[in-house]
Amino acid sequence: MLNKLKLTTALVGAATLVSGASFAETKVKGDIEQVFNTVSRDKADDQINGARGFSNETNIGLHGTKDLDIGATLKYGFVLEDGTSDAEYTTLDFANGFSVSVAEDSGANLGSTVIPYVSDNFETVATSTGVTSYKEDGTGLSGSPHESAHISFGFKADQGAFTYRYAPSGDSKTGDNSNIATADDGGSEQEIMFSGSLGIEGAKVIVGQYTIEQADDATAGDEQKFTRYGASYNFGNITVGAERTKADTGATSAGAEVETDKFGISFSPSDSVSLGIFTFDADKDGEANDEEGQMIQAGYNLGGLGLEFSFAQVENAGNTSGKDADIFQIRTRQKF
Numbered sequence: 001m002l003n004k005l006k007l008t009t010a011l012v013g014a015a016t017l018v019s020g021a022s023f024a025e026t027k028v029k030g031d032i033e034q035v036f037n038t039v040s041r042d043k044a045d046d047q048i049n050g051a052r053g054f055s056n057e058t059n060i061g062l063h064g065t066k067d068l069d070i071g072a073t074l075k076y077g078f079v080l081e082d083g084t085s086d087a088e089y090t091t092l093d094f095a096n097g098f099s100v101s102v103a104e105d106s107g108a109n110l111g112s113t114v115i116p117y118v119s120d121n122f123e124t125v126a127t128s129t130g131v132t133s134y135k136e137d138g139t140g141l142s143g144s145p146h147e148s149a150h151i152s153f154g155f156k157a158d159q160g161a162f163t164y165r166y167a168p169s170g171d172s173k174t175g176d177n178s179n180i181a182t183a184d185d186g187g188s189e190q191e192i193m194f195s196g197s198l199g200i201e202g203a204k205v206i207v208g209q210y211t212i213e214q215a216d217d218a219t220a221g222d223e224q225k226f227t228r229y230g231a232s233y234n235f236g237n238i239t240v241g242a243e244r245t246k247a248d249t250g251a252t253s254a255g256a257e258v259e260t261d262k263f264g265i266s267f268s269p270s271d272s273v274s275l276g277i278f279t280f281d282a283d284k285d286g287e288a289n290d291e292e293g294q295m296i297q298a299g300y301n302l303g304g305l306g307l308e309f310s311f312a313q314v315e316n317a318g319n320t321s322g323k324d325a326d327i328f329q330i331r332t333r334q335k336f
Contacts (some may be wrong), residue, residue, distance in 0.1 A: 030060035031335045039129045042324040051129070058082055071095060097156040108154070108163050109146035110193055111137040114204050114232040116239040116266040118276040118297035119308035119331055126293060131325045132317045134282055134291060138226040138247040139258045143170045145189035145210050152191075160196015160205065165189075170212060187213040193228075202234040206243075214250065222250040230262075237268040254286025266297075274299040287319035306333045 038052035061079035068074055072092045079087040089103035101107055113121065113136060123136040137144050146152075150167035167189040193208025212224040230243025243262045250256065260283070266276035275298050282291040295312040310329040317323045 025066055026062055026064035028060070029063055029336070030058070031333055033057040033059075033331065033333045035332075036330045037125075037129050038328045039131060040326050041131075042326075043322050046323060055128075061087070068092075099154040099156075101152045101154070102150075103152065104149050105147050107146065107152055107165075108161060108193065108195055109144070109165070110191060110206075110208050110210055110226065110228050111144060111146060112195070112206065113228075113241075113243060113262075114206050114230045115241045115243055115262050115264040115278060116232060116234075116276060117264065117278065118266055118274045118299040119310050120329070122262070122278070122280050122293055122295060122312070125295065125310050125312050125327055125329055126314050126317075126325075129325075129327055131314050131327060132291060132293075134260070134280070134293075135247075136245075137228075138224075138245075139260070139282065140249045140256075141224050141226055141247055142187075142212060143189070144226065145191040145212075148189060150189070157196075159199045160194055163191070163193050163195075163208075165191040165210075189213070204232045204234075204241075206230055222248075224248060224250045238265065240265045255284055257285040259283045272301045282319075284319050289316040289319050289321045291316050291319050304334065306331075308332070 033056065035055045035057075036053070037055070038050075040050045059079055059081050061077055063077035064075070066074045066076075072094045075089070075091040075093060077089060087103070087105040089101055089106035091099055091101040091103070091107070093099045115121070119125075121136050123134060126132045127134060133139060135141075145165045145167045148167035148170050150165050152163055152165040154161055154163045170187050170189050189210065189212050191208065191210035193206065193210075195204070195206045195208075197203045198205055207229040209225060209227040211226075214223060225248045226245070228243065228245045230241060232239055232241030241262075241264050245260045245262075247258045247260075248256055260280055262278070262280045264276060264278040266274055268274045276296065278295045278297070280293045284291070292315045293312060295310060297308065297310045299306060299308040301307075308329075308331040310327075310331070312327045312329075313324070314327070315324045317325060
C-alpha cells in the first residue's frame with residue numbers, strides 16, 4: 001500500500017512538472033477594446049448622414065516558443081478576433097538572424113507606419129465611420145500579401161530587418177483549403193521591405209513595396225502596386241515622423257494612382273500622458289481636389305487601462321469638394 005502511494009505521488013508530481021513546463025512555453029494574450037464615435041458632416045445634402053455609436057472588439061490568442069534540435073527556435077500561435085481567425089503563424093528563428101514563417105496577418109509588413117500615433121491611425125478613425133475610403137496600406141487595392149496565406153523570409157541585423165513575403169493567391173486565407181487547386185485565380189502577391197534604425201539611435205525607417213498580380217493573367221490593366229517610405233526620430237519625450245505612400249490599382253483609366261503624404265508629432269510629458277498632432281494629404285490622379293485630414297490625439301495610461309481621445313477633421317472626402325466632416329472618438333483598451 002505504501003509503495004502504491006509513493007508511485008501515485010511520483011506520477012502526480014511528474015504530471016505537474018510536465019504541465020508546468022507546457023504552460024511556461026505557451027502564453028495567453030489578448031485585449032478588450034471599446035470605442036465611441038460621433039460624426040458630423042458639413043455639406044448640406046450630407047448632414048443627415050451624421051452618426052454616433054459604440055463598437056467593441058475582443059482579441060485572444062495563444063503564443064508559444066520551443067527550442068528545436070536543429071538550433072532554431074520555433075514560435076507559433078494564433079489570434080482570434082471576435083471569434084474569427086485573424087492571425088495564425090509558425091516561425092523558425094535561427095541564431096544568425098534568419099527566419100522562415102508560414103502565416104497569415106503576422107510579422108513585419110507594409111501595413112505598419114512610422115507616424116507616432118497616440119491612438120488609432122487616420123484609416124481607423126475616418127474610414128471606420130464611413131467618412132472616407134482612405135486606407136493606410138493602399139487605397140483602392142484589392143488586398144495586401146500579409147493578409148493572405150503566405151510564406152515569408154526575414155533577416156535581422158543591428159541596423160534593421162529585411163522581409164520578403166510571397167502569397168500564391170490573394171483569395172487564399174488561413175484554414176481555407178477549398179481553392180488551393182485554383183489558387184492562381186486570385187492573383188499572386190509579393191512584398192519586400194526594410195524597417196529599422198540604420199544604426200542611428202532614436203531613428204526608425206521603413207521602406208518597401210508590394211505587388212498584386214492580375215487574377216487569371218488578365219490583360220486589362222497592370223499589376224497593383226503599393227509603396228511606402230518614411231522616417232521618424234525620437235529625441236527625449238518628442239517623436240516626429242513623415243511618410244509617403246503610393247497606391248496604384250493598375251487600371252488604365254484616370255484615378256488609378258493615389259499619393260499620400262503624412263506628418264505627425266507626439267509629445268509625452270510623463271509616462272502616463274501622450275499628446276499628438278497629425279495631418280495627411282491624398283492626391284488622386286485625375287481629381288482636382290486633394291483629400292485632406294488633420295487630427296489631434298490625447299492618451300492616458302491608467303495602469304492596465306488605456307484611455308484615448310481623437311478628434312479628426314476630413315476635407316474633400318472622396319476628393320469631392322466641400323464634402324467635409326468632423327469625427328470624435330473615445331477608445332479604451334485593456335490588455336491581458
